[in-house]
Amino acid sequence: xxxxxxxxxxxxxxxxxxxxxxxxxxxxxxxxxxxxxxxxxxxxxxxxxxxxxxxxxxxxxxxxxxxxxxxxxxxxxxxxxxxxxxxxxxxxxxxxxxxxxxxxxxxxxxxxxxxxxxxxxxxxxxxxxxxxxxxxxxxxxxxxxxxxxxxxxxxxxxxxxxxxxxxxxxxxxxxxxxxxxxxxxxxxxxxxxxxxxxxxxxxxxxxxxxxxxxxxxxxxxxxxxxxxxxxxxxxxxxxxxxxxxxxxxxxxxxxxxxxxxxxxxxxxxxxxxxxxxxxxxxxxxxxxxxxxxxxxxxxxxxxxxxxxxxxxxxxxxxxxxxxxxxxxxxxxxxxxxxxxxxxxxxxxxxxxxxxxxxxxxxxxxxxxxxxxxxxxxxxxxxxxxxxxxxxxxxxxxxxxxxxxxxxxxxxxxxxxxxxxxxxxxxxxxxxxx
Numbered sequence: 233x234x235x236x237x238x239x240x241x242x243x244x245x246x247x248x249x250x251x252x253x254x255x256x257x258x259x260x261x262x263x264x265x266x267x268x269x270x271x272x273x274x275x276x277x278x279x280x281x282x283x284x285x286x287x288x289x290x291x292x293x294x295x296x297x298x299x300x301x302x303x304x305x306x307x308x309x310x311x312x313x314x315x316x317x318x319x320x321x322x323x324x325x326x327x328x329x330x331x332x333x334x335x336x337x338x339x340x341x342x343x344x345x346x347x348x349x350x351x352x353x354x355x356x357x358x359x360x361x362x363x364x365x366x367x368x369x370x371x372x373x374x375x376x377x378x379x380x381x382x383x384x385x386x387x388x389x390x391x392x393x394x395x396x397x398x399x400x401x402x403x404x405x406x407x408x409x410x411x412x413x414x415x416x417x418x419x420x421x422x423x424x425x426x427x428x429x430x431x432x433x434x435x436x437x438x439x440x441x442x443x444x445x446x447x448x449x450x451x452x453x454x455x456x457x458x459x460x461x462x463x464x465x466x467x468x469x470x471x472x473x474x475x476x477x478x479x480x481x482x483x484x485x486x487x488x489x490x491x492x493x494x495x496x497x498x499x500x501x502x503x504x505x506x507x508x509x510x511x512x513x514x515x516x517x518x519x520x521x522x523x524x525x526x527x528x529x530x531x532x533x534x535x536x537x538x539x540x541x542x543x544x545x546x547x548x549x550x551x552x553x554x555x556x557x558x559x560x561x562x563x564x565x566x567x568x569x570x571x572x573x574x575x576x577x578x579x580x581x582x583x584x585x586x587x588x589x590x591x592x593x594x595x596x597x598x599x600x601x602x603x604x605x606x607x608x609x610x611x612x613x614x615x616x617x618x619x620x621x622x623x624x625x626x627x628x629x630x631x632x633x634x635x636x637x638x639x640x641x642x643x644x645x646x647x648x649x650x651x652x653x654x655x656x657x658x659x660x661x662x663x664x665x
Contacts, residue, residue: 233260234276234385237285241265244297245280247584247591248336256378256579256629258395259385276389280332284324289388291381292325294333300589302345305337309366315376316368326384331377338363338374338576340584341565344547355544358570369572370622375579375629397630401662403469403655404563404599404636405458406508406539410473410485410492412452412640413439454642455499457652462502465659469503470563471496472539475526476510476519482541493530504536506563511541517553524557537561537595539636543568543602551583555592563634566599569608571622573600578631599634600626603641603651612650619654623661633658 234253238245241263253261264270267285270277277288284290296305296319307318310329317329318337337343348360363369386394442448462469473496475487485492499505507527513520527535538559540550545564554562562583566574575581575598583594601622609615626633635658641651 233262234278235270235273236261236263237265237267237270237277237279237281237288238263238293239265239281240298242298243589243591244299244336244584245332247582248297248332248339249280251339251579251581252332252335252374252378252381255581256375256397256577257382258397276385276392278326278385289326289384290324291327291330291332292321294319294321294330296330296333297336302342302586304346305342307337307362309362309368313380315371315373316366317373317377327377327381329377331381335374335377335576336584339581340586341547341575342586344545345586353542353544354546355542355568356547358567358572358574361574363572363574363576364570368576369570369574371625372573372576372578372629372631374573374575374577375631379629399627399630399662400632401467401658402597402632402634403658404539404634405469405471405503406636406638407471407473407484408508408541408638409452409483410495410639411450414450414453414485414491416485451643451645452640454639455495457642458639459499459502461655461659465662467662470506470536471499471503472506472508472563473499473527474508474510474541475530476513476523476541479510479512481511487526487530496527496530500531500533505531506536506538506561507559508539509541511544514540514544514546514550517556520553521557524559535559537563537597540564548583548585548587551592551594551596552585555583555594559594561595561597563597563599563636565596566602566634566636568602568604571601571605571618574598578626578629578633580632597632597634599636601634602636603638603648603654606651606654607647612653615650615654616657619657623658627661633661 236249249261253259279285279288279290280293309316309318317334319330319333321328321330343362344356351357358364474482474484476482507524509520509523513523538554543564580595580597583592583596585592606615609618637655641648
């Protein structure tokens with residue numbers, strides 16, 4: 233156990249140290265404000281305050297973890313060996329930066345509470361983030377900093393048996409539209425046919441009726457392929473099906489159709505299943521509650537977690553609604569158009585509500601690569617190189633790599649050519665340890 237001496241034990245201090253020490257490094261941590269208890273402790277210990285007590289491991293604290301609410305923080309980014317960091321700690325500190333305050337800033341998503349320019353869907357864009365603007369978005373800096381801290385502890389306490397983690401993968405399959413042509417209803421079929429005809433997309437008209445007549449497979453029906461991949465792995469894929477009502481933004485199959493229910497049940501026999509909340513459910517807890525109940529009635533068990541439509545997160549409202557509905561996990565924390573680490577980490581963390589200054593039970597599982605982010609790379613070689621760099625970063629800190637693919641990503645649609653190769657590369661990366 234690591235004992236931390238600090239002048240004040242705040243919710244932020246406890247939250248951050250447990251994330252860095254326990255969830256990333258696997259070291260239990262306790263806190264004290266009593267010098268006598270600190271001196272008497274005969275195992276791992278450190279002080280986190282303004283001045284060292286004697287010759288212990290000392291990290292000079294920034295004020296951030298002892299504050300409440302939001303403030304306009306002046307942040308300067310510095311190069312630190314193979315990475316970057318902020319919040320300088322001074323010469324006496326065992327680390328040159330207060331990695332705990334920096335970690336809290338990133339995983340609490342402090343910057344997303346501050347004024348910023350949203351994109352067309354009302355999302356916090358990568359271009360507004362500290363990580364993107366200072367070129368460390370593609371590094372899990374929080375985990376890198378944690379291992380630098382571990383090295384300091386190992387040097388001071390060489391006899392301590394530090395636990396070891398292993399690299400893992402959690403593949404996400406997002407299903408906003410289960411089928412392109414099947415089960416969509418007469419009106420949508422008629423409207424889609426007319427639209428394709430007058431746009432001279434005769435190939436699509438032919439394909440649509442081929443599917444409806446049973447002569448062709450629906451292009452979005454890739455479930456057999458994905459389930460076969462799952463059967464060969466001992467880690468679970470997680471499917472997120474949209475069961476919300478048809479709207480401007482959400483155009484899935486009617487959740488009452490028996491064949492759609494059968495599809496979800498079939499997938500749930502092999503994979504975990506969660507809910508992909510509809511666009512309007514993001515700000516409507518009653519609507520989200522209905523969608524959650526629909527999914528649980530279909531799979532006859534509690535849902536694995538949630539993922540929001542268009543990867544949209546409105547902090548703190550989106551996560552507060554999940555907490556209130558007792559949804560255990562969320563998989564929306566990431567960027568649509570950029571590979572990397574939106575929260576600076578590849579380790580799941582609990583949602584900290586900055587307005588109420590409280591740690592919640594909602595586990596945030598950040599994703600690091602969404603299929604759309606690879607479309608800006610022209611060749612398979614370029615896509616593969618970007619993916620390999622990302623996987624290498626996660627493996628270096630023995631983290632959890634979370635990719636998001638859609639059901640249609642595995643189709644024969646030209647824009648998704650080679651994406652099966654990328655997916656299999658990710659699955660095989662677990663075997664390469």
